[in-house]
Amino acid sequence: MSLSPLKLESRMKSRVGGHVPGSSARCDECRRRRRKCDLVEPQCGLCQKNGIKCSGPKQAAIFVHRYADSFNAHTQRTALTQAYQHRVATQEHSRQFFDTTMLWIRYLRSLLAERRWSSSLTLDxxxxxxxxxxxxxxxxxxxxxxxPRDHGIFSGDRIDVAGTKHYxxxxxxxxxxxxxxxxxxxxxxxxxxxxxxxxxxxxxxxxxxxxxxxxxxxxxxxxxxxxxxxxxxxxxxxxxxxxxxxxxxxxxxxxxxxxxxxxxxxxxxxxxxxxxxxxxxxxxxxxxxxxxxxxxxxxxxxxxxxxxxxxxxxxxxxxxxxxxxxxxxxxxxSTRDHLTDLGVHIPNLLQCFDLLSASTTTGYTAEHFETGMSLLTQITDLEQKLEGWLSAVETTTSEPLYWPRNLPTTTERNYDTECVPKYSNKFHQLVFQCGPVAGLLVHYWSFRLQLAITSIKLQQSLLSHVGQVPERAAFKEKLSQGLEKEQALADDTAQLILGAEPSLSSCFEGFVCLQPPLRIVTNYFETLNPTPAVV
Structure with missing residues (x-):
């Protein structure tokens, strides 16, 4: 069911907080007693003081909006931030991250449809x-x-960075x-x-x-x-x-x-x-x-x-x-050209995987297994080349390309007033050197995620065959380890793409750049990380 722009805006703003800062994240005990929860993990201060077993803060979405001064006190906002800076990623966490981000993307599309997109650039x-x-x-x-000129339409023209510019x-x-x-x-x-x-x-x-x-x-x-x-x-x-x-x-x-x-x-x-x-x-x-x-x-x-x-x-x-x-x-x-040189090989690998999957619907043969192992090697080789590309990019600058929001840094960022994130929440913890770098990295992560998705499905298929053929048991441990590694990589990479969303969707150029990666992320969550069934 689609939501009207006004309802979407209302829903987004309702998540900024409420009468009690962090109220949607309170532990069960503080929620029942209608008390303010300090969100300390694993047990909040109030439960410890009263000798009550605490269920711990929840994983509900909290937005630290541009109007974050509506929170009651600075100390409460600080406690809220600190409580979320040390969370451990889980599958449930990743799914909430995705759902929250896509809700915001729907809201931004509604702004475009209603011609209410906000830009700080001067209208001629x-x-x-x-x-x-x-x-x-x-x-x-x-x-x-x-x-092209200073303070131009595109972000690459509005920032002054040392080294290579990215468009x-x-x-x-x-x-x-x-x-x-x-x-x-x-x-x-x-x-x-x-x-x-x-x-x-x-x-x-x-x-x-x-x-x-x-x-x-x-x-x-x-x-x-x-x-x-x-x-x-x-x-x-x-x-x-x-x-x-x-x-x-x-x-x-x-x-x-x-x-x-x-x-x-x-x-x-x-x-x-x-x-x-x-x-x-x-x-x-x-x-x-x-x-x-x-x-x-x-x-x-x-x-x-x-x-x-x-x-x-x-x-x-x-x-x-x-x-x-x-x-x-x-x-x-350009740096982006070298990345695309690697990305153009991905469609061929996907087509090969689809052909292999179609041919094994009635069962695996020895030839199928060899083809699958060969395809897995090709995917791994391309993943390594992508890692090499990232290493090469990192050598072009003495500054980090991105870093956690809660990490103190002396890095002097090139602020682009058009590309200031319009919101943040407990999930979004990434800060980028500049907007164009965020766009470049998101495309890199998208390629890595697509390869990881394919590798996971391929290894799951190969493992199902290995389990039925005793003479191939030697492959089981290697495939199992590879599968576990790819699953962790896929989840981390999906979170990195989602973590870049506020920096990119803050300007129209970044919003356009973000759309293909979001479709790959959506495919990941719909096929490999679906919504848990409600019992």
Missing amino acids: QNVRPSSQSSHELVYQALLNDFR SNIATCVRALLPLSSLRIRTLDLSLLSLLSLYYGCLHGDAGLEELAYSSYTIALGQYSHLLTHFLSKDAKVSPSAYQAFMYISISMHMFEHLRAAATQSAEYRPHMQGALAVLEAGGPQPLLTSCGMQKAFSGLRGVAVFTAIEQREQTFFAEPAWLNIPFEHVKK
Whole structure:
């Protein structure tokens, strides 16, 4: 049953606390006696004083909201924080963490739907459509506002960090597409206008811009369909410049659908992604070398497409050596590019696992077992490469990438006023060096979690076979240990993704970046960590 935005907001605010700070976390004894519980573990102070056996504080969700000064006293807030800083993760804890986070995500989507998203960035009045302004003037104002500068639209432009800067996939694409407005290609201009006005409209809750975005997109889509039909026809002769323009249009329109999916959970982006990728694959990787802008746009598209391929569980041509190397021959790969180089191999492993599972429905054979063990080795190898990627990232900075919220640190953070978490609770204990780093790490953790999910299912399947075949008993201990390790890793990784949510969902760019990882986390909790049955 869906909740209205007002009911969701009411529910979220009701969890800030109440008349008694921490009331939803009180032990059973303090709750029955209507006393204030200091939340000390394993027994609260009041129960100890009265010689009563204490049940201990509960795991209920408590939000420390931006209006946390509504708590009665500073000491009570401190006690509440300290009590939750030393909790041990359990399966129940993880499930509550997930449920609490998804409730907040639903609330944020309702804000987008109601055009009530809050942004601290200045709204350029020239961007707002009116009876006095033409679409051309709005388009030029949008182009100007999205150009890289201090305090710009994207988080990577608003922070000053030592070392490598990291940009999201949507930021990488938009930055590559902006210079193309000078080409004055109508379909390209319409697709870019729709992308920029949708982003800006969602960012500032402007209904006029969103209407402009959808109307421009409808026109661009009609023109794009004619171009696609011509391009894919066998007799068509397409010049390199025409191919490049067509690819830019495809990428721009896909990013529009990517934004719309983040706000509405729409699945309409998938056919557009398939169309864009079909054109890309037909043209081959060589035309991508025509300009640095095309390479950057391809980089952003690939970063989004890998998550689509993971969800569809189908092998992607991005994993082929030519596509891994040729598009980047004359440019230096970014840290995110190197991560995507590893992520593009995940869909193939998922497809292999699905084929193996389908073939073993009637029973395991020796060949099936060998195939399964080989697949497990490939998953483990990719996991190790991902760990190597993280180690390489950590060497690029002398500061930690993230740390627990309760850990005293002298690290001087690069605060971005647009990306200040709007809430926190007992679960969220992570602080990040900056917003772009949070987005980069969440994509890394998503790949690790997807591999862990597959490894767990594969090892469970192999163990069921080993238990029935005495001559394979030697594999049992190794598989059991591996399974236990992957289960712990999956739960820890899911919690890290959820722990990054406040930092990312505090701004629209981060909210968009967070959506594919949340779908992987949701899959984890629905398949491997379901809600316990109520007896």
